[in-house]
Amino acid sequence: MVERFVGTWKMVTSDNFDEYMKALGVGFATRQVGNRTKPSLIVAMDDQGMISMKSQSTFKTTEIKFKLNEEFDETTADDRKTKTVVTLExxxxxxxxMWDGKETTVEREVTDGKLIAKCVMGDVVAVRTYVKEA
Incomplete structure (x- = not known):
């Protein structure tokens, strides 16, 4: 099921992302850069079920490697240190x-050939849409 996410995805739209970053507690300067950045998302999976997701842009590249349902330590693009778990639902x-008693989720799904990432923090929702690169 994860196979449908594998590939290189280019961001084409980003809605309400500034409000989402504010809800996370991201500072003004970092939000300005975050709002201008159109990262590519590169998803890969190896034979052992290890998944990697790399967000790559001219500003910053971050990568996480994980197995489904296993908690790991993540340092986010805005430098939060989180306990993170990725599940397939x-x-x-x-x-x-999860960090400092807070929690946010990013739900990614592939619909009509697009990867939709819904970022949720409390009642704030941002939606980022990616298209697969050929």
Whole structure:
């Protein structure tokens, strides 16, 4: 099921991302850069079930490697240190980040050839849409 996410995805739209970053506590300067950045998302999986997700842009590249349902330490693009777990729920990759008593989720799903990433922090929702590169 994870195979459908594998590949290189280029971001084409980003809605409400500034509000989402504010809800996370990201500072003004970092939000300005984050709002201008259109990262590519590169998803790969090896034979042992290890998944890697790399967010690559001219500003910053971050990468996480994980197995489904196993908690790991993540340092996010905005430098939060989180305990993160990624699960597969209803054909969505759900990434849950926990830090300082807070929690955010990023739900990724592939629909109509697009990868939709829904970022949720409390009642704030941002949606980022990616298309697969040929």
């Amino acid at each position: 209803n054909s969505k990759l759900v990434q849950k980040q």
